Amino acid sequence: MASVTPPGLAYEVDHDLAGRRFTARVRGHVAVLEYQLKRRRMVITHTEVPEAIGGRGIAAELTRVALRWARESKYKVVPACAYAEAFFDRHEEFHDLLAG
Known part of the structure; x- marks a missing residue:
């Protein structure tokens, strides 16, 4: 397990x-941000932040770290959960990762 401190x-x-x-x-x-790997695609299936720690940008940071890993690992991304879809809508800098 690798750790990154943003x-x-x-x-x-x-x-x-x-x-x-x-x-x-x-x-x-x-x-947590959960994903699956399928044919060089990272499918983000679930993102969840407990209410007690919500509103601090934690889901966004999990997503950023996951997308940086996908980029480094040469995966395209499928945002299959509502949060990941909304994140892509707000962050054009990751649009190159979207699977066609």
């Missing part, structure tokens, strides 16, 4: 490649 944040984002998920632990709560 600049300016007080938590790490962990990547569990075998479990196909990115997680962030904040104040005893776990936020």
Whole structure:
């Protein structure tokens, strides 16, 4: 499992490649972005942040870290959950990753 501490944040984002998920632990709560890998595509299937730690940009940071990993690993991305779809709508800098 690899960890990344995004600049300016007080938590790490962990990547569990075998479990196909990115997680962030904040104040005893776990936020998660889950995905599947299919034919050089990363399908983001679920993003969840517990209400107790919501509103801090944690889902956005999980998504950014996941998309950077997808880019480095040469995967195209399918945003199959509502949050991931909305994230792509707001962040043009990741549109090159969208699967056709």
